[in-house]
Amino acid sequence: MAKDVIIACDFPSAARTLRFLEQFEGERPYVKIGMELFYAAGPNIVRAVRDRGHRVFLDLKLCDIPNTVGRSMRVLRELGADMVNVHAFGTKRMMEAAVEGLTRPDGSRPLLVAVTQLTSTDETRMREELLIDRPLEDVVLHYAANARDAGLDGVVCSPLEAARVHARCGAGFLTVTPGVRFSDADAGDQARITTPAGARALGSDYIVVGRPITGADDPVATYRRCVKEFLGGSAT
Ligand code: C5P
16 A cells, blocks of 8 residues: 655645745655645645646545535545545544545545544543543544444544554555654644654554644755655664
């Protein structure tokens, strides 16, 4: 299975994003387009990034009634993204509607993954703010199993949960993992984190890395370091 590093391009405009990507010259990193960029630049940013040869993970984390999510997915499937997502919190019915809406008349569709618990959420917040009085890992695994049962391809989770998700849902069930930081960097607002090499050891399929790359003095070198640590080679 293809493993890769996805750069979270959390920029406020299309121009900034395309300027950022130009630095990579011959390389064509996998790009994540999230809410900030999508809302600022509109659907054409997905096409623009695709046209430059990048694969796109469209990270809009849909969560609404099944009918609305299904109909929205019918729109998103035409943008040419390679991966899209929903919140597993929206229930199995909502996730089934998402699969249905995303599937094109010829049967093809982008990969669909579900967010389990945001990697900025810890167990205390879950218990005290969300009133979910269960170990965080149980919640993540339960949501992952719901996503698998609804026909999704994988989940977005912390790298620290990737191995358990694979054990519960199968080795082919994708784990897309944000919350990655270099050993010598700040965690910022991410709570459940590991390094790229750690994510590799834990079995992540895709790591999503934003600020450590986009905010680096040399984003290209930092991206390469990340790829090297994650895909093999020497871990630092
Ligand atoms: O900058 P940083 O590396 O923290 O970026 C992580 C990216 O992954 C952000 O775009 C964030 O929205 C996203 N994400 C996350 N946790 C999830 C799902 C998505 O951090 N559970």
